[in-house]
């Protein structure tokens with residue numbers, strides 16, 4: 007018998023129609039009190055959420071996998087799905103099932119993706135959650151490079167930023183902003199992975215979205231402006247396209263209430279110290295290759311609020327270049343360090359401030375709960391004493407912050423009058439609106455409670471009157487309130503009671519009195535709930551006018567929290583105020599590494615070191631020393647001290663005078679990239695090349711063991727050539743070069759501004775003692791074998807290594823090596839013209855003694871040939 011295909015049920019038909027619109031999202035389909043997933047979605051959901059996978063319509067044509075969870079667990083399960091990289095479409099019931107006889111209307115109310123999220127369980131309070139969009143335009147170039155537009159948007163805070171530049175620049179921004187999701191055109195998929203790798207969570211959009219006109223229209227429509235001129239971004243052609251794409255994506259994911267995204271700013275890169283992505287990584291500012299390692303942000307983050315935490319990350323990513331702005335921050339920190347009680351008071355109030363930036367975003371998008379609105383009010387209340395402390399201080403910058411903080415009186419008063427202090431998270435739980443705010447609500451509440459009391463009293467009275475001890479009063483949807491009597495007491499029922507229903511063990515009756523009260527009570531609670539929701543919605547809508555003020559408060563509290571954090575940091579870690587000026591010198595006295603000094607085993611103290619660099623006499627310091635002696639620590643602490651100073655913090659040093667730095671470059675000789683399968687040396691050279699092409703007069707360059715990724719000869723030659731280039735470059739960038747190659751100490755004889763230093767060690771009989779002190783002078787040899795010993799290498803290997811070393815040091819090959827190196831300095835072939843070259847002198851002589859007026863064309867050609875021969879001879883020699 008032919009199998010008859012069963013028809014799709016209406017529910018599955020509705021599901022399939024909705025799913026077809028969101029093919030790449032996992033669809034959570036609300037059915038009654040559950041969110042259900044079907045088919046492949048169910049398989050994925052059951053794996054990610056560890057929930058049971060079952061079958062729907064088993065054995066039928068429409069059999070499909072099914073997995074679901076109760077609707078009230080959405081906040082638990084949704085973050086897990088999003089963190090697992092899923093895009094989640096939430097499909098809700100759009101009407102009350104009680105009000106409809108046919109299938110309930112359903113539709114997607116929100117599409118949650120990693121970059122577009124509000125849920126507190128998905129977001130990290132001290133980190134932004136950026137959605138990025140990228141637009142490549144290879145037809146337009148910037149200095150020969152591709153030009154790329156980029157936008158960053160955090161829907162949870164309302165921040166919206168844009169910029170454009172070449173691959174290196176955009177790569178650095180991606181590294182700084184760490185977006186949770188990156189939008190790219192489908193056509194540019196490959197280009198993106200070629201330029202930025204595969205580490206980002208990406209989503210691909212249709213190409214038509216990436217159009218200048220469409221972007222302009224989307225942005226101006228959103229900001230309700232005619233042009234983008236007011237934002238200073240209209241000349242960022244690609245940046246504007248990327249920004250338009252980000253906004254477009256928000257509407258595609260059903261986010262249409264975006265009043266909190268009130269402005270878009272240009273990332274003004276010229277205002278900040280340039281650090282490329284290698285530097286950010288090498289200095290371990292936020293991340294480390296070792297997951298357990300402590301990073302700089304871990305040490306310096308003493309902020310209390312979420313706004314402060316996020317602001318500090320931004321400050322660290324974008325250190326300042328303008329001395330006056332930096333000094334203003336130092337000035338406030340200094341005031342707070344000296345006025346400890348003010349600091350403590352401000353911080354004690356900041357503790358009571360919630361994430362007002364995200365709370366106000368939730369208000370704009372209508373996703374706020376009653377309890378959160380009360381939280382917002384309490385946070386704004388905590389700002390009042392901060393405002394007075396700051397305004398009354400005798401520090402100018404602090405006063406300005408105090409004056410700019412809004413007291414938001416009207417807003418606070420209205421929330422206080424409207425909401426119950428103990429308002430619930432879920433408005434349906436009731437008791438959201440304060441007593442005395444709305445008379446209708448008050449009456450209904452009275453009725454509801456007095457009605458219940460009345461019923462209780464009635465129950466007692468009737469039990470007594472009739473002598474029926476099993477009396478019960480309850481209600482149902484069919485005939486409302488009733489009195490229930492057990493069969494055993496049936497004969498005691500008064501005549502006037504009207505029997506409505508007979509059950510197995512009991513009978514149900516209604517009475518006149520019950521009917522009267524029912525009319526009043528029935529529905530009172532439902533009406534209470536409706537009024538509460540309406541009043542709450544009105545309040546939230548009314549609050550929209552305060553979005554800007556609250557955002558400004560959030561911003562100012564973020565700043566103040568960072569500055570207070572710097573003061574705490576200075577006090578607890580003994581940091582000192584640096585001085586900054588427009589000179590080119592860097593003078594650090596007793597500097598320390600902010601992270602290592604906090605990691606040392608108990609009892610050990612960090613050995614502080616002096617570092618001096620300028621453009622006149624000590625431009626490049628060649629630091630030699632054995633492995634593990636502390637070379638890298640000196641390099642990094644120098645960069646970190648400059649960085650800390652320029653973000654406005656005090657620094658781990660007794661004294662630091664810093665000529666403003668505008669770029670920091672650090673490169674570490676390759677050794678860890680082998681696992682990536684690339685030529686490590688190639689990586690190292692690529693990275694170094696980008697420094698050499700970008701240095702400026704105010705650059706600080708740190709090179710750590712550059713050249714070690716290849717053979718010794720190659721390594722020394724390259725290290726030499728790089729140092730020589732930096733020395734001869736007109737920018738004369740300040741440089742620290744840590745190296746194993748003590749042969750490089752020879753350079754100082756030829757290059758006046760290169761100075762040798764070494765990290766002192768004390769050689770014991772068969773061991774070395776690390777003194778960790780940077781002292782003048784080069785070092786004679788490496789100490790690798792001692793370190794091998796420290797690492798617990800077998801004695802046999804150590805003895806053999808010592809023997810070979812002794813041999814090599816005496817042998818021909820060792821001398822050859824040194825000779826070769828020595829000869830380098832006689833053979834300085836600079837890319838910049840060496841005017842002392844004797845050949846140049848000869849050629850000059852030839853040309854000067856030639857009388858051009860009497861020279862025939864043939865003679866001129868012969869002269870040229872003669873000069874050519876001189877050059878060829880020299881080359882052959």
Ligand SMILES: Nc1ncnc2c1ncn2[C@@H]1O[C@H](COP(=O)(O)OP(=O)(O)OP(=O)(O)O)[C@@H](O)[C@H]1O
Nearest residue numbers: 602611612613614632633634635636637638639778
């Ligand atoms: N000034 C210091 N005071 C105390 N301990 C230090 C100091 N400098 C470095 N150290 C300790 O020594 C360890 C090694 O330092 P570092 O990595 O800077 O050495 P290195 O000379 O660069 O070694 P390698 O050549 O093997 O890379 C650090 O991890 C730290 O624990």
